[in-house]
Amino acid sequence: MQVYLDNNATTMVDPQVVEAMLPYFSEQYGNPNSLHKFGTSTHPALAKAMDQVYTALNASDNDDIVFTSCATESNNWVLQSVFIDLVLNGDKNHMVTTEVEHPSILATCRFLEEQGVKVTYLPVNDQGVVEAHTVRSFITDKTALVSVMWASNETGMIFPIKEIGEICKEKGVLFHSDGVQAIGKIPVDLQSLHIDFVSMSAHKFHGPKGVGALYIRDSQKLTPLLHGGEHMGGRRSGTLNVPYIVGMGKAIELATTNIEETAAKIRKKRDRLEDAIMQISDTMIVGDRENRTPNTILVSVKGVEGESMLWDLNKGDIGASTGSACASEELEANTVMLAIGADNELAHTGIRLSLSRFTTDAEIDYAISHFQNAVKRLRSISSSYAVQQPTKGGEAKDC
Numbered sequence: 448m449q450v451y452l453d454n455n456a457t458t459m460v461d462p463q464v465v466e467a468m469l470p471y472f473s474e475q476y477g478n479p480n481s482l483h484k485f486g487t488s489t490h491p492a493l494a495k496a497m498d499q500v501y502t503a504l505n506a507s508d509n510d511d512i513v514f515t516s517c518a519t520e521s522n523n524w525v526l527q528s529v530f531i532d533l534v535l536n537g538d539k540n541h542m543v544t545t546e547v548e549h550p551s552i553l554a555t556c557r558f559l560e561e562q563g564v565k566v567t568y569l570p571v572n573d574q575g576v577v578e579a580h581t582v583r584s585f586i587t588d589k590t591a592l593v594s595v596m597w598a599s600n601e602t603g604m605i606f607p608i609k610e611i612g613e614i615c616k617e618k619g620v621l622f623h624s625d626g627v628q629a630i631g632k633i634p635v636d637l638q639s640l641h642i643d644f645v646s647m648s649a650h651k652f653h654g655p656k657g658v659g660a661l662y663i664r665d666s667q668k669l670t671p672l673l674h675g676g677e678h679m680g681g682r683r684s685g686t687l688n689v690p691y692i693v694g695m696g697k698a699i700e701l702a703t704t705n706i707e708e709t710a711a712k713i714r715k716k717r718d719r720l721e722d723a724i725m726q727i728s729d730t731m732i733v734g735d736r737e738n739r740t741p742n743t744i745l746v747s748v749k750g751v752e753g754e755s756m757l758w759d760l761n762k763g764d765i766g767a768s769t770g771s772a773c774a775s776e777e778l779e780a781n782t783v784m785l786a787i788g789a790d791n792e793l794a795h796t797g798i799r800l801s802l803s804r805f806t807t808d809a810e811i812d813y814a815i816s817h818f819q820n821a822v823k824r825l826r827s828i829s830s831s832y833a834v835q836q837p838t839k840g841g842e843a844k845d846c
């Protein structure tokens with residue numbers, strides 16, 4: 448049995464999405480900017496995809512949705528262009544973000560610091576989330592942007608976006624959220640809160656890799672990151688990737704239709720896996736499950752290196768991760784676990800398990816059994832975890 452539990456890294460493209468995309472590879476393959484029928488025949492599909500994204504996010508007609516190549520591009524666009532608009536060409540010099548953002552935010556912030564921007568990296572609490580009052584205390588009259596992720600890719604923990612939006616509105620500061628791990632997993636209603644920019648990525652909700660979008664509230668000014676061609680109303684140049692945009696529209700429609708019902712089904716499976724893991728001694732789950740995306744578990748297994756567990760799971764045809772794949776080649780400690788105060792040893796034991804709507808009960812049963820046996824195997828050879836001694840007259844406790 449193969450069990451894929453790394454859906455926060457990427458998801459399988461829903462077969463219905465593949466079906467929707469196919470005609471735009473070799474039948475209606477024209478360039479949408481071409482005036483002939485080969486090009487203009489793609490326009491209805493593009494309009495439908497745009498409508499699907501607006502509807503899924505309850506965006507207003509006054510807002511813009513701009514398709515990009517990925518959320519990394521969307522994140523870079525917001526941070527670099529706010530720098531151009533409000534720092535280089537304005538009187539601001541400060542940005543606020545958190546210590547646990549995705550590398551596409553943190554690396555861009557470090558780039559902007561090299562350009563002279565002051566960046567505040569807010570700490571997170573023991574749940575791995577930043578608290579809204581902390582954001583308030585670091586905003587000054589020089590703050591150009593607040594950027595806080597909607598939900599963590601590593602823990603699934605959901606950040607107080609509504610409260611932070613109200614603070615930014617009150618302070619007159621632009622607010623961006625990296626919505627990649629929230630959109631398609633939990634309800635997102637953009638008209639119910641104050642947020643200026645939201646990044647998203649199709650391959651996190653069963654769409655294709657290589658297409659994302661940026662939501663821009665009320666057509667807020669934002670200098671383009673990519674110039675030349677004036678596509679997307681001059682917001683982002685580059686020939687539109689018609690099949691992928693069509694795929695993103697279909698994927699977000701499928702992911703957000705009856706989202707509460709879907710989330711409940713995923714949560715039930717996740718909680719069953721999590722309950723079984725918590726029965727194992729010396730395990731710790733990061734973040735309370737009530738304020739977490741329904742599909743994610745970040746678990747620390749004392750005495751077991753995260754990479755060793757990944758290797759053992761992989762031998763059993765179970766795919767998981769220790770955190771964001773972009774860091775998976777390095778034997779680094781889990782940054783979020785370090786941020787919530789775990790010591791370095793504990794931070795090397797993090798394993799992230801992330802389910803999807805395609806995860807089955809049989810797969811969860813298999814994962815539970817393999818995970819329990821893997822812990823026994825790995826602890827028995829662990830130099831840092833003493834094997835439990837047999838209790839008086841009884842068997843050694845299960846590890």
Ligand SMILES: Cc1ncc(COP(=O)(O)O)c(CNc2co[nH]c2=O)c1O
Pocket residue numbers: 455456457516517518519520549551596598599600601625627628647648649659770771772773
């Ligand atoms: C919160 C967040 N932001 C941005 C990105 C980048 O999105 P992309 O540019 O469209 O790929 C990711 C991908 N996160 C992960 C990729 O691999 N493991 C992860 O957790 C993410 O989780």
